[in-house]
Amino acid sequence: MTSQDRVPMVQLLNPEGEYGVPSAYAEYGKYIEALKEEDFLKFYRDMARMRRFDYEATALQRQGQLGLWIPAIGQEAAQIGSGYAVGHNDHIFPSYREHGVAITHGIDLMSILKMLRGVNHGGWNPDETRFHLYAIVLATQTLHATGYAMGVKFDGKVGNGDLENDLAVITYIGDGATAEGEASESFLFAATNKVPLVYFIQNNQYAISSPVATQTTVPLFQRGAGFGVPGIRIDGNDVLASYAVTKKHMDDAREGAGPHLIEALTYRMGAHTSSDDPTKYRSKEEEEYWKARDPLSRLEKFLRRQGINQSFFDECEAAGEELSAYVRSETFALGNPPIENMFKHVYSEAHPLIEEQLAWLEGYEASFENAPEQGGVA
Amino acid sequence: MSQIAYFNLPDVGEGLTEAEIVTWKVSVGDTVSVNQIIVEIETAKSLVELPVPFAGVVSELLAKEGDTVEVGKPIIAVKVAGTVGAVSTATSAIKIIDESEAAAAAADTAATVSEISTPAKTPNLVGYGVMEGSHGGSRRRRGPIAPTAPAVTAAAVAAAATHLPPANPATELHNTVVIASSEKVIAKPPIRKLARDLGVDITKLSGSGIAGEILREDVVNGATQASVFRNLSTPEAPKTSEERIPVKGVRKAIATAMVQSAFTAPHVSIFVDVDATRTMEYVKRLKASTDFAGVKVTPLLIMAKAMIWAVRRNPMVNSTWTDEEIIVHNFVNFGIAAATPRGLIVPNIKNAHEMSMLELAEAIQQLAATARDGKTTPADMKDGTITITNIGVFGVDTGTPILNPGEVGIVALGSIRPKPWVVNNEIQIRQVTTIGATFDHRVVDGDVASRFVQDVASVMEEPALLLD
Numbered sequence: 001m002t003s004q005d006r007v008p009m010v011q012l013l014n015p016e017g018e019y020g021v022p023s024a025y026a027e028y029g030k031y032i033e034a035l036k037e038e039d040f041l042k043f044y045r046d047m048a049r050m051r052r053f054d055y056e057a058t059a060l061q062r063q064g065q066l067g068l069w070i071p072a073i074g075q076e077a078a079q080i081g082s083g084y085a086v087g088h089n090d091h092i093f094p095s096y097r098e099h100g101v102a103i104t105h106g107i108d109l110m111s112i113l114k115m116l117r118g119v120n121h122g123g124w125n126p127d128e129t130r131f132h133l134y135a136i137v138l139a140t141q142t143l144h145a146t147g148y149a150m151g152v153k154f155d156g157k158v159g160n161g162d163l164e165n166d167l168a169v170i171t172y173i174g175d176g177a178t179a180e181g182e183a184s185e186s187f188l189f190a191a192t193n194k195v196p197l198v199y200f201i202q203n204n205q206y207a208i209s210s211p212v213a214t215q216t217t218v219p220l221f222q223r224g225a226g227f228g229v230p231g232i233r234i235d236g237n238d239v240l241a242s243y244a245v246t247k248k249h250m251d252d253a254r255e256g257a258g259p260h261l262i263e264a265l266t267y268r269m270g271a272h273t274s275s276d277d278p279t280k281y282r283s284k285e286e287e288e289y290w291k292a293r294d295p296l297s298r299l300e301k302f303l304r305r306q307g308i309n310q311s312f313f314d315e316c317e318a319a320g321e322e323l324s325a326y327v328r329s330e331t332f333a334l335g336n337p338p339i340e341n342m343f344k345h346v347y348s349e350a351h352p353l354i355e356e357q358l359a360w361l362e363g364y365e366a367s368f369e370n371a372p373e374q375g376g377v378a
Numbered sequence: 379m380s381q382i383a384y385f386n387l388p389d390v391g392e393g394l395t396e397a398e399i400v401t402w403k404v405s406v407g408d409t410v411s412v413n414q415i416i417v418e419i420e421t422a423k424s425l426v427e428l429p430v431p432f433a434g435v436v437s438e439l440l441a442k443e444g445d446t447v448e449v450g451k452p453i454i455a456v457k458v459a460g461t462v463g464a465v466s467t468a469t470s471a472i473k474i475i476d477e478s479e480a481a482a483a484a485a486d487t488a489a490t491v492s493e494i495s496t497p498a499k500t501p502n503l504v505g506y507g508v509m510e511g512s513h514g515g516s517r518r519r520r521g522p523i524a525p526t527a528p529a530v531t532a533a534a535v536a537a538a539a540t541h542l543p544p545a546n547p548a549t550e551l552h553n554t555v556v557i558a559s560s561e562k563v564i565a566k567p568p569i570r571k572l573a574r575d576l577g578v579d580i581t582k583l584s585g586s587g588i589a590g591e592i593l594r595e596d597v598v599n600g601a602t603q604a605s606v607f608r609n610l611s612t613p614e615a616p617k618t619s620e621e622r623i624p625v626k627g628v629r630k631a632i633a634t635a636m637v638q639s640a641f642t643a644p645h646v647s648i649f650v651d652v653d654a655t656r657t658m659e660y661v662k663r664l665k666a667s668t669d670f671a672g673v674k675v676t677p678l679l680i681m682a683k684a685m686i687w688a689v690r691r692n693p694m695v696n697s698t699w700t701d702e703e704i705i706v707h708n709f710v711n712f713g714i715a716a717a718t719p720r721g722l723i724v725p726n727i728k729n730a731h732e733m734s735m736l737e738l739a740e741a742i743q744q745l746a747a748t749a750r751d752g753k754t755t756p757a758d759m760k761d762g763t764i765t766i767t768n769i770g771v772f773g774v775d776t777g778t779p780i781l782n783p784g785e786v787g788i789v790a791l792g793s794i795r796p797k798p799w800v801v802n803n804e805i806q807i808r809q810v811t812t813i814g815a816t817f818d819h820r821v822v823d824g825d826v827a828s829r830f831v832q833d834v835a836s837v838m839e840e841p842a843l844l845l846d
Contacts, residue, residue, distance in 0.1 A: 059413045063431040064388025064471025275391045277424030328412070332431075332472070333464040 007219050009265060010245050011235035015293050017301025019240065031085075031244035041308070043084065043239050044299050045316055047076035050100040051296060052320035053109055054270070056327050057116075061274040065331050066116045072097045074237070074269030077295030078202050080104060081242025082170070082264070085250055089130075089167035093145035096134040097202075098172050105131040109323075110330050119337050121345070139180035142199070145171035146186045149195035149259075158196045159256025168196040168253035170246070176207020178223055179215050187259075191228030196253040199224065199261040200246065202236060204268035209281040221263035229259045236264030237295040267293070339365065383432045383462050384440075384452040384473040387419070390426050396448050397421045399441045404454075408436045416454060431472060434458040565592035576601040599825070615690060615731065616708040623704045644819040647778045648827055652835040653801075654794050655809040657681075660841040664735075673739045674746075677811075678714075678768050681791050682738060683844055684837035685766060686710050686731050692830040695787035696763045699820050713765035713782055714742065716749040724782045725754045726762035735844075770794060776812035786818035787827075789834060813838070 010025045012032060021029035054073050061069035072079065079100025086092060086104070094101055099112060111123040115134065122133035135141035149169040152158060160166050177183060178201060190197045201220050205212055216223070221231035232249075234241045242264060249260040267290035271278050300313070343358045387397060397419040404416045413429040416436075420426075438455040441447045450470045462474050563580050565573070569592055573580040578600045585592040657680050664675045689696040689710055697706040712730035716723055725748070727733075727741045748754050765782045770793035779790040792812040799808035813835055817827045837843050 056413075059429040059431075062388065062390055062426065062428050064386065064390075064469055065431075067389075068392060275423060280424070329463055332462075333466050334468060335466045336468045 007221075007233055009233040009235050010241045011238050012240040012244060013235075013238045013298060013302055015237075015298055017298050017303075017305055019302060028241070028244040028248060031247045032240050035243075037306070039084075040299075040303060040306070041312065043080055043243070044296075044303060044312075045319070046100070046103050047080045047239065047296050047299060048316045048320060049323060050076050050080065050103055052323055053099065053103075053327065056324040057113060058270070058274065060113070060328065060331050061116075065334075066113060066274075067118050068116050069274040070097050070116070071268070071270035071273070072099050074267045074290065074295065075202055075204060076100055077239035077299070078200075078236040078242050078264040078266045079172075081239040082200050082246040082262075085243050085246035086130075086170055087163075087168065087250060087254065089163075089165065090250060090254070091126075091145075091148055091167065091169045092131045093141040093148070093169065093171040094132065094134055095138075095141060095172050095174055095177065096136050097174070098134070101172065102131060105129050107131055109327060113327060113331055114334065117331070117334060119334055120341070139173060139177040139182040139186075142171050142173055142177075142183050142186035145169050145197055146190045146193075146195060149190065149197040150193050153193060153195050158254065161255070163254075166254045168198065168250045170198045170200055170250060172200050172202065174207065175201060175203040175205070175212050175220055176210065176215060178220055179207070183223075184227070187224045187227035187229050187261075190259040191224070194256075194258040196256070197259040198246065198249045198253055199229065199231075199259065201261065201263045202266055203263055204236075204266050206268060206272065206278075206282070208272045208276060209278075211281075219263070221261060224259070224261040229261050231261035231263060233263045233265060236266030237293050237298060239295060239299055266295070269294075380434075380477045381458045381461055382437060382475050382477055383434065383456050383458050384475075385416075385428075385431055385454050385456070386452050386471050386473065387447045387449050388428070388471050389449045390419075390428070391421055391423045394421050394423070394449060396446050397426075398446050399443050399453065400425065402439055402443060404430075404436050404439075406436050406439060410434065410436060410456060430454065430456065432456045432458050432462055563592060564590055569594055569597055573597045573600075599829075613690065618708060620708055621693075621706045623706060625699075625701065625703045645778075645781060645816050646819045646822075646824070646827065647814060647816040648824075648831055649776055649812055649814045650831055650835045651810060651812050652838045653799050653808045654811045654838045657838050657841055658794065658809045669736060670739065673736065674743045675739055677770075677794055677838075678766065678791060679735070679739050679742060680841055681789070681813075681834065681838065682712060682714075682730070682742065682766055683735055684834045684841075685764065685789055686712065686738075687837060687844060688830050688833035689731070689764060691833055692826050694826050695817060695822055695830045697786055697821055698763075698784055699786060699818060704821055707763045709763070711761050711763045713762035713785070713788075714745055715765060715767035715779075715782075715788075716746060716754075723749060723754055723759060724762060724765055725749055725758040726765070728761075764788070766791060770811065776814040778814060779816045781816055781818055786821040787830070788816050789831070790814040790816075811838070 008024070010028060012021055012025070012028065013019050019032075021032070051073055054071050057066065057069045058071060060066050075097070079098055080103070083092075083098075083101040083104030092098075092101060092105065099109070102109070102112060107124050107129060111120065112134075114120045115122050124131065124133070126132040132141070132144065135144070152167055152169065157166050158168075171186075173183060187199075189195075190199075201223075203212060203220055207215055212220070219233065221233040224231050232245060234245050236242060245262055249257075249262060253260060269287070269290060303312070339361055340358055342361075343354050346354050389395075390397070398421075400418045400420050402417050404410055404414075410416060410430050411433045412431065415427045416430045417428050418425060419428060434456040436454060437457045439453070440455065441451075441453045447453060452473065457477070458474075462472075465472050465474055563583075564585060564587075565580060570580060572578075572594060573583075573592075576597060578597050580592060580597070583592050583596045583600050584590070585596055587593045587596075654677065657677055660680060661675050661677055664670050693706050693708065694704075696710060697704050709729055710731040711726040711728050713724045713726035716725065725745050727738070727745060730738060730741065733741060745758075748758070762782055762785055764785055765779075765788040767779050767788060767790045769777050769779075770791050773793050776792040777790050779788040781788050790813070792814065794809050794811040796807050797810035798805045799810055800806075801808070813831060815827065815831045815834075822830075
């Protein structure tokens, strides 16, 4: 599509669903060879789950049930593959579109819908899930991740060959967010401190409506190089490349190799958010080009080649129906949260001003209970 | 048992208030499944397809193609076999009723739909008229006062109205906060100093800024005119001939509500009594001056000059409403209502804002002579921007002038006569008049109207202000 597309990238599964490890990327082959059939099925199941969830959430937004929806259709391979490559101690600092990575870490999908309805601020416990809260402000998560990884290093939990205790950190960032100052600051600190951190850039081609070509003249996988963060480009619509390359660099980081950057070339098949209209800035032809590279159908072709039969795909379909029905009924029934939630986490300890504000608001709300209809102020 | 489920137009963007129905994809009697696309709408941002939240049979389409529908209004009714299941009332996106109530509800719904553009359901923004008190649910938060709050003065409301978008309960809430607890004052040091300088008790003000912050204009509005003028500068006359402000959002809502409030033209009139003694003295001095020899000098001239000056300070009163936009004229074609044998006509003085007192006096004299002779041309009456009517010449104290079509402001000068007036706690005989003014409420709100009339009144009280 653009000059950037001529840059070689790691691809283990081509758009026809054929698996092969090019000699240049031989080092990644072993991660796929270690997988069992159940792992491939798991990838597909969760990618299908992610897509179905996305469709349902989009409909819920259009039905007035969510304030906003942030679609990730087309990015399933990048997210599910890399999500499963994260080790059992590792920490994840997502952006706001990582619903697939959330799935790989057992996040209750209703938590995400609640956030986009304005009912909570995420709602999951990052200590337990190791999947941190969504960062709405672009690229801030790269600094959180760098800081966390520096802490890991200070704690000496890197490079001991101790898989029980060593850990690495991964942060997800979009192509648009690489232009934020935070991203550059993060690269510098990650490199100079040689922290166990992997940057996973999902280059979905657009920063809302601005195409990548207007945001950078150098391919994004090279963005960290000057800071001392080497990078590699992968086919982000290839779940196996996403898994294998992330796995290798997370392992390396955990073992003390320092930060690394992965640029996953993918495509946001939907809108930036439910408030966006992509037909205003991109062509049908371009969408068709990427449709032919759909990550989900690519994996399906692969699985069918492996002899997986229809009943598996039917099961996935049925599971999708079930998930849809579940999130629909749960979302329709969501009430408003107690107003004290708004004040709860402003400070870690009790704070007199916050308490005063809460008391005032409670009084204000209560005043409606018995008040006659006032009908305006004059 | 079956239920009738209503799907209300959702806000599909972030903060949209309305959308146009472009194409219905279903008709009454069609069977629909969950998430089936039923309609294409156009919002301010884009074309959007809406999926229906229920499965069932379409029993009614509540808006026509081409209709603009407010967010939250029902657009389709679906007869659902069985029940829909638990639906929270936290959003206004859906309404479910049992079929047995359907007939009554249908009538209700029809009423709701027909009310889409009636003022009864729109927030009362400006402190005029009465708001219907029968709406419920989430509507109740628009414009509430906590029971403990003291009465709010109309002036405070009018001042607040300019800063309050109608559909933002949070902002209103802030205002209520300040009204309810006036002890804590949020104001920047320069504003506190301004209040001190103007002799304004800052704790008595209601702030119109974020979180109730007291703003410069709150202080100014709270000060007496005389003290204000020492501290305010009149802006430079703009270089461009006009400024175009798109008509949308709050402005559009105000306009819609106001149009239907009184007759079809939403007139609002205000009156102020003023001590015009100094104007009369000024007129006397001008008459005696050699520069004005042979030129007719009247209180109307001073008033005209005062209005032109006040327009510069309150440009909205000198504008034109076109439904799509408000054209704010940065020039003044000054209309003067003239009673002639052929009836009332309103010729205007073109570019009156560029005229000196003498030029204006000559122009008024010329205009009056032409009108009296019946020689006023259509061009003379075209493109007026604001008008004065001198009903005082008929011996009338004041009146409610009617706007000259195409304009949004008109001022009536009543008779000026000796009356008792309180000066320094003593009753004195002063030359008193009443200024009456009418504005098109689609464009001019109470605060701007009041400020404008106060400005005019200030000049009548102290013509020396024209030297500023």
